[in-house]
Amino acid sequence: MKKILSLALVLVMVLSLAACGGKTAAPAETSAAAAPAAEAPATEAPTAEAPAADVKLGFIFLHDENSTYDLNFMNGAKEACAALGLTEDQYIFRTNIPEGQECYDAACELADAGCNIIFADSFGHEDYMIQAAQEFPEVQFCHATGTKAHTQGLSNYHNAFAAIYEGRYLAGVVAGLKLNEMIEAGQFTAEEAKMGYVGAFTYAEVVSGYTSFYLGAKSVCPTVTMDVTFTGSWYDETAEKEGANKLIASGAKLISQHADSMGAPTACETAGVPNVSYNGSTVAACPNTFLVSSRINWAPYYEYVVNCVKNGEAIAADWTGTIATGSVVLTDINEQAAAAGTADKVAEVKADIESGKIHVFDTTTFTVEGKALDSYLADVDTDPNYTPDTEVIENGYFNESVKRSAPYFDLKIDGITLLDTAF
Amino acid sequence: MRKQSKGPIVHISKRSALPWYHAWAIRGAAILLALVVCAFVTTALTGEDPIGVYKTMFAGAFGTKRKAWILGQNLAILLCISLAVTPAFKMRFWNIGGEGQVLIGGLATAACMILLGDKIPNWLLIGIMILASIAAGAIWGGIPAICKAKWNTNETLFTLMMNYVATQLVAFFVIVWEVPKGAGKIGIINQSTQAGWLPQIGSYKYLLNILIVAVLTILMYFYLSRSKQGYEIAVVGESERTARYVGINVGRVIVRTMLISGGICGLAGLLLVGGTDHTITTTIAGGRGFTAVMVAWLAKFNPLVMVFTSFLLVFLSRGASEISTIYGLNHSFGDILTGIILFFIIGSEFFISYRLSFLKHTKKEG
Numbered sequence: 001m002k003k004i005l006s007l008a009l010v011l012v013m014v015l016s017l018a019a020c021g022g023k024t025a026a027p028a029e030t031s032a033a034a035a036p037a038a039e040a041p042a043t044e045a046p047t048a049e050a051p052a053a054d055v056k057l058g059f060i061f062l063h064d065e066n067s068t069y070d071l072n073f074m075n076g077a078k079e080a081c082a083a084l085g086l087t088e089d090q091y092i093f094r095t096n097i098p099e100g101q102e103c104y105d106a107a108c109e110l111a112d113a114g115c116n117i118i119f120a121d122s123f124g125h126e127d128y129m130i131q132a133a134q135e136f137p138e139v140q141f142c143h144a145t146g147t148k149a150h151t152q153g154l155s156n157y158h159n160a161f162a163a164i165y166e167g168r169y170l171a172g173v174v175a176g177l178k179l180n181e182m183i184e185a186g187q188f189t190a191e192e193a194k195m196g197y198v199g200a201f202t203y204a205e206v207v208s209g210y211t212s213f214y215l216g217a218k219s220v221c222p223t224v225t226m227d228v229t230f231t232g233s234w235y236d237e238t239a240e241k242e243g244a245n246k247l248i249a250s251g252a253k254l255i256s257q258h259a260d261s262m263g264a265p266t267a268c269e270t271a272g273v274p275n276v277s278y279n280g281s282t283v284a285a286c287p288n289t290f291l292v293s294s295r296i297n298w299a300p301y302y303e304y305v306v307n308c309v310k311n312g313e314a315i316a317a318d319w320t321g322t323i324a325t326g327s328v329v330l331t332d333i334n335e336q337a338a339a340a341g342t343a344d345k346v347a348e349v350k351a352d353i354e355s356g357k358i359h360v361f362d363t364t365t366f367t368v369e370g371k372a373l374d375s376y377l378a379d380v381d382t383d384p385n386y387t388p389d390t391e392v393i394e395n396g397y398f399n400e401s402v403k404r405s406a407p408y409f410d411l412k413i414d415g416i417t418l419l420d421t422a423f
Numbered sequence: 424m425r426k427q428s429k430g431p432i433v434h435i436s437k438r439s440a441l442p443w444y445h446a447w448a449i450r451g452a453a454i455l456l457a458l459v460v461c462a463f464v465t466t467a468l469t470g471e472d473p474i475g476v477y478k479t480m481f482a483g484a485f486g487t488k489r490k491a492w493i494l495g496q497n498l499a500i501l502l503c504i505s506l507a508v509t510p511a512f513k514m515r516f517w518n519i520g521g522e523g524q525v526l527i528g529g530l531a532t533a534a535c536m537i538l539l540g541d542k543i544p545n546w547l548l549i550g551i552m553i554l555a556s557i558a559a560g561a562i563w564g565g566i567p568a569i570c571k572a573k574w575n576t577n578e579t580l581f582t583l584m585m586n587y588v589a590t591q592l593v594a595f596f597v598i599v600w601e602v603p604k605g606a607g608k609i610g611i612i613n614q615s616t617q618a619g620w621l622p623q624i625g626s627y628k629y630l631l632n633i634l635i636v637a638v639l640t641i642l643m644y645f646y647l648s649r650s651k652q653g654y655e656i657a658v659v660g661e662s663e664r665t666a667r668y669v670g671i672n673v674g675r676v677i678v679r680t681m682l683i684s685g686g687i688c689g690l691a692g693l694l695l696v697g698g699t700d701h702t703i704t705t706t707i708a709g710g711r712g713f714t715a716v717m718v719a720w721l722a723k724f725n726p727l728v729m730v731f732t733s734f735l736l737v738f739l740s741r742g743a744s745e746i747s748t749i750y751g752l753n754h755s756f757g758d759i760l761t762g763i764i765l766f767f768i769i770g771s772e773f774f775i776s777y778r779l780s781f782l783k784h785t786k787k788e789g
Binding site: 064065066093094095096098099100101108112124126128130131147201202203204206207232379382384386410422423 | 487490598600602605607610614700704707744748751753754
């Protein structure tokens with residue numbers, strides 16, 4: 001009996017470990033959006049003239065609504081379905097689909113169930129979506145954050161992303177103004193103005209994000225520098241918290257992050273350090289330190305695809321949402337923490353970005369190893385050897401998300417120090 | 424508070440072996456009861472019609488030809504890992520390192536596909552993959568076994584810790600082989616050339632895996648019940664002292680059995696990486712190294728019965744996923760139903776092994 005009892009205990013321990021292990025390891029999604037308490041999406045006036053009777057949408061999500069990353073996609077999907085006037089039997093959500101054969105199976109099952117457009121939300125789904133797309137040529141497969149549509153040569157496989165670097169740039173402006181305010185208040189000198197950034201991986205999407213954030217801050221606070229640390233996970237609350245604390249201890253006056261947990265924002269609130277959040281307002285948890293947040297709204301893309309299919313038009317192989325399409329949005333600025341006059345300045349810069357007066361990666365605003373950039377080959381066509389293949393400096397700026405929708409800015413510019421690059 | 428001592432109300436005693444129909448009647452009743460409880464829970468929590476929910480579970484498992492094949496594939500992999508841990512468990516060697524042994528077998532497979540793909544003929548590559556994956560799994564299982572045999576280390580903790588080592592190794596190599604740079608994902612290996620992909624039988628993607636595991640099941644059944652080695656495993660499991668007394672080299676049996684156990688886990692890694700997923704991630708085993716323990720125990724280590732127990736678990740999980748899709752419920756709801764059903768099934772084994780007698784006490788006043 002004792003033996004059986006101890007065995008039972010061991011089993012319970014093991015199974016619970018397995019359960020916990022699964023949970024912490026699971027949200028390893030590769031990509032942008034996450035919405036810590038994503039604000040309710042603004043409902044738009046229905047764009048469809050008549051209810052789309054002949055479309056059925058299938059959505060594949062890496063996790064369920066408990067993941068802020070997937071929640072942001074789900075909100076976008078629901079918003080789009082409502083705007084298009086789709087009935088409940090015209091869309092199917094498949095949640096908790098891992099980045100493996102299960103994704104292929106799920107996509108095929110959705111096609112079997114009569115879906116003619118299938119969306120997937122996580123980077124690792126891409127190859128399995130392509131496999132399914134080859135098998136179902138009459139079904140449209142749309143994959144967010146992927147990189148291969150423009151080289152795959154499949155007419156029914158498409159990638160999408162948003163020019164989130166524009167949102168990051170605006171958020172950077174908010175950060176720079178806050179630093180200026182603190183400098184004027186005598187809290188530290190202009191030379192000591194250093195920001196910290198907690199990134200997930202050394203992936204181009206993250207590099208593009210922190211660089212645009214830094215350039216936004218630098219546009220209003222020219223002396224600013226930035227330290228970046230990586231966690232090696234898209235969701236690791238402890239590592240993100242530790243990363244933020246490490247940056248604060250080494251003199252960072254303001255923190256931002258590109259990872260999906262509340263680790264960095266709560267560390268900032270505890271330390272009283274201003275924080276620029278990502279993909280959703282964290283003001284509820286951090287009322288004194290939250291400044292602003294940027295996020296991707298996926299509803300415009302979903303609506304675009306459905307309208308294409310309804311009208312019999314071809315869907316772009318790469319679709320990049322912008323501020324102008326409503327795909328890149330800033331949350332409300334927290335007036336309690338942000339510097340005075342921030343909202344006006346942000347509106348001004350936003351208008352300049354939309355009109356093309358400001359380019360985020362303008363080569364006159366940054367240097368690489370002390371030199372201005374006049375040519376750069378980026379790895380736009382994904383291959384295992386990371387071969388640089390496409391000239392991306394044109395018209396005096398780095399053309400981010402133009403050659404393909406997913407970001408490919410992977411330069412290390414002056415003023416930014418990488419503390420570790422293990423990932 | 425207690426002023427008078429009372430005897431226990433319930434007395435638990437070991438039953439003598441029940442006739443088979445009696446045991447199955449208890450099991451059937453348990454499943455019926457479980458379904459009734461699930462129905463109550465469903466109606467109370469979601470307001471959905473329970474019969475409809477059960478129908479949806481069946482549809483999720485068998486609704487289309489494709490769903491049936493997916494069920495078969497999932498069953499094959501779970502059964503393969505369960506077959507792998509069975510000889511160890513029968514020997515009372517608590518191998519809960521199945522997860523790590525599968526991962527390391529998968530990693531070996533992926534390494535061959537990435538490093539040797541298109542450099543050598545495909546038949547040779549697949550041959551090397553088979554050897555490498557089985558060897559990797561066997562090594563992962565063999566290390567704790569050798570330490571157990573030599574120094575009597577605790578195999579439960581040892582095999583468990585080997586899981587973490589395997590996970591970290593996979594995480595490391597994912598970063599080495601990631602595409603594109605920094606992504607932390609390998610993606611499908613050799614997608615254009617299909618080098619190192621196990622062959623597909625006709626148009627059936629999963630048939631090869633299912634056939635391999637079917638053959639393995641029969642082999643394992645005969646190995647455990649008809650071979651001398653299988654008998655030695657049973658004797659060591661019953662009592663090490665007896666085994667020593669009759670001249671069995673216990674250390675040798677432990678190491679040999681764990682090499683087999685780990686090797687089959689490695690094979691499961693091969694079927695996952697080379698056969699279906701064609702990639703390697705830290706979560707590719709998906710907890711099946713642990714679920715396999717339950718499959719093996721529920722079947723009392725009989726490989727043929729394990730076909731049914733692994734079917735039950737796969738059926739429940741596929742059904743649960745369908746419920747969450749059709750009713751827009753969280754995936755956890757399906758898991759709750761699965762939990763209730765498993766609780767009753769495992770509970771019924773208690774009533775098959777033990778008898779409860781309710782003792783009547785004459786209540787004495789004062």
